Amino acid sequence: MAWVAQRIAISLVLIWIVTTIVFMAIHLVPGDPAEALLTQGGMAADPALIHQLRVDLGLDRPILVQYAGQLGGMLTGDLGQSMMDGAPVTGLIAQRLGRTLELIAAAAVLAVVFGLPSGTAAALRQGGWFDRLASGIAAVSMAMPVFVIGTLLIMLFAQQLRLMPAGGYVPFLQDPAQHVILLAMPAITIGVGLIAIVFRMTRAAVLDVMTRDYVRTARAKGVSRRRVLTRHVIRNALMPVVTVLALHLGTLLGGTVLVEFVFNWPGLSGLLVDAVNARDYPVVIGVVLTVSILFILLNLSVELLYGVLDPRSRQT
Amino acid sequence: MHLSRRGLLMTAAALPLIPRPTWAQAKDSLIMGLSSYPPNIDPFLHGGTAAGTVKLCIFRGLTSFAESGSVQPELAESFEPETETTWVFRLRDALFHDGSPVTAEDVKWTIETVAAETSTAYMRSEFQTVTSVETPDAKTVRITTATPTVTLPLWFANFNMPIIKKDSLENPIGAGPFTLKNQDRGVAIDLEAFDRFYKPGLPKLRSIRMVAYADENLRVAALQTGDVDLIEYVPWQSMAAIEGDSALRLTTTNGPFMGLGFNGARGPFADPKVRQAAAFAINRQDIVDAVFFGRGAPLESIPYEVDGPFFNEDLSTHWRYDPDKAMALLAEAGMDGGFECTLLSTSQYGMHKTTAEIVQQYLAQVNIAVTLNMPDWATRQALGGRGQYDILIDGTTAESPDPDGLAPILDSTLSPSSSRSYGIPATRLHELFVQGRAEFDQDKRKAIYRDLELELHQIVTKCGLAWRSQGYAMRANLDGFANLPGSLTFYSGRTLETTSFA
Secondary structure, eight states: OHHHHHHHHHHHHHHHHHHHHHHHHHHHSSOOHHHHHHOOTTOOOOHHHHHHHHHHHTTTSOHHHHHHHHHHHHHTTOOOBOTTTOOBHHHHHHHHHHHHHHHHHHHHHHIIIIIHHHHHHHHHTTTSHHHHHHHHHHHHHHHSOHHHHHHHHIIIIIIISOOSOSSOOOOTTTOHHHHHHHHHHHHHHHHHHHHHHHHHHHHHHHHHHHTSHHHHHHHHTTOOHHHIIIIIIIHHHHHHHHHHHHHHHHHHHHHTHHHHHHHTOOOHHHHHHHHHHTTOHHHHHHHHHHHHHHHHHHHHHHHHHHHHHOGGGGGO | OOOOHHHHHHHHHHGGGSOTHHHHOOTTEEEEEESSOOSOOOTTSOOOHHHHHHHHHHOOOSEEEOTTSOEEESSEEEEEEEETTEEEEEEOSOBOTTSOBOOHHHHHHHHHHHHSTTOOOTTTTGGGGEEEEEEEETTEEEEEESSOOTTHHHHTTSTTOOOOOTTOSSSOOOOSSEEEEEEETTTEEEEEEOTTOSSTTOOOOSEEEEEEOOSHHHHHHHHHTTSOSEESSOOGGGHHHHHTOTTEEEEEEEEEEEEEEEBOSSSGGGSHHHHHHHHHSOOHHHHHHHHHTTOEEEOOSOOOOTTSTTOOGGGTTTTOOOHHHHHHHHHHTTOTTOEEEEEEOOSSSHHHHHHHHHHHHHHHTTTEEEEEEOOOHHHHHHHHHTTOOSEEEEEEOOSSSSGGGGHHHHOTTSSOOTTSOBSOOOHHHHHHHHHHHHOOOHHHHHHHHHHHHHHHHHHOSEEEEEEEEEEEEEETTEESOOOOSGGGGGGGGGGGGGOEEO
């Protein structure tokens, strides 16, 4: 428990440092929310109006006062309001985070469902036709940028075959079938790369575990091939796979931006990009804070999962 | 009816295989693809063109723009000048969305709210010249201005100047053909027909869903696949494909334009001859071809509406590409040896970026070495407003078809902003704009705006580069939607009230 408490304390310090850096950075670059709000459509507003809105939004206060206000709000769980339309930042993040997590979770499911069995199969028949074919596809998949995969899917399934919608979002409760249909292509787009990663990691890990003494011993004892595979090989091979998958999922929290843009999926990354463009300080800080916390929690979860998969790690 | 598990699964699996248009929507509901999600739909703030489309559905002003481009009565049944400083508006029997009548008191309150000292309304500066708003009865509004103002009815057609119910600033209540039903920020805005709209039989649609598609290619794909029925800001590279699709229809107009702004407060561009030289040094057809795929036109003088009464054919090609003339002007300014300068544009929008690159190449041919500065849009706006550039690429449109609608773009004596050139003294130009908006005689106005065009050729507070073709695309069976001409293209959302499916 002391170890967990220590990790949490370090994490809180990290979050404070990240938030401070982001706060300072976004205030240092030119452009401010008042100007962004009033200068739409290529027509600039009168500077007097911009000044008035700056006063209304509290942007005329010294930056340290604004910083103190932001930190104070964070400590009380109040992330403030969007400068664009006054919407509560926590509400915006809660709404958008769920959509991004859903996208990532769907991609992760695809990665596990397709990556694990194919990686295991390729390792068990190393050098065979399936291994060579799957390894080749994985190499191409990993090299392809998500916006290329996404655009190709839209061209093929939406514009040519007219089987799927081009993109967009409908809440699940409003139309479950349409929601799942709209989720499919962006999830596949992210999933393609993840499947390739899981495939390669699984293949390498299984090959490595199969050479271990305990596997040889088990086989020598006459344990069935199926039992050796499930009880010894796959279980031990899972650890590096879980680590890599978890790290990639963390990266995807801030990295789904292109997929969200290509498919018009209104997730957290899109919110961050819009907020940066509009210099919407409270939203930028709120999203960065959320992603930081989630990333740290994800790492913590991975370490705890280690304990489950490999009881020896609990002792260290 | 009994539905087996297998049947249910098979039905679910077949869902994506059903041709989309058959289950997209009922024929009295329209889905429109916007170019961005409106940052706000505040009635009095300029939330951009997408916000304008939404606001034109929810709110209405005293006047509006007709499909011919002229100003027509809207909430006002009629309007006329009583004297040169007094306009009288007579209201029709219209209702706000809460069922209460639109009265002269609501109009007076709206004007005073916009003009208030702490107001951040986009039209605030215009209404500073209003000295009184009288309401002799519930249906009459008399507006008096400090100086004669022939352009006053135009102000009320602006989508940033709707009439809202008195004291409803927190939750604005409008009198437009649709009511705001739901907003899902970043995703969509749902509108529902207002069944007591004052125009009989309108709106024709039961509901409209405005979905934001920031990616222009996805916006087109959504139209092609039947996900949406109508899109704005059709990308130029897709226009030919849409024209070639019998299920779709494209409507375009030349109204918005690209221009070149100058910093006259420092460096070589403080000399009007150098600004003139830059204006002659650029072959505008290349911009039309490369940036807009040939869908536009060179803009070689002031951006007056080509079909309007103030257009001067004989002056319209003044800045035609003439590198020899540009070199001669630079020599007169003592700059024939060339110089270096910075050009501010943005990498966020392709049309701004590519226009900047073409301008850079042409200026290099007359020994002006241009270094490009292409930050994101917000930074570009900030640097432009502070005059931190030598020359600047701009993409904009006039406020109205009247030449006075160009004042916010060309009158550099107004307060600094990224829409206007910085630090260029232009007293004569300013005086002509003031004279033009105070003159009620049409022939005299034409003479004033001809002088203004000649003055611009000399002082070059901004030089036009290219008209750009602004397009809406829709399903071929959509009727009643019109792309309003010229600079009014972004007011086309007004015609959603007459839009329906054939």
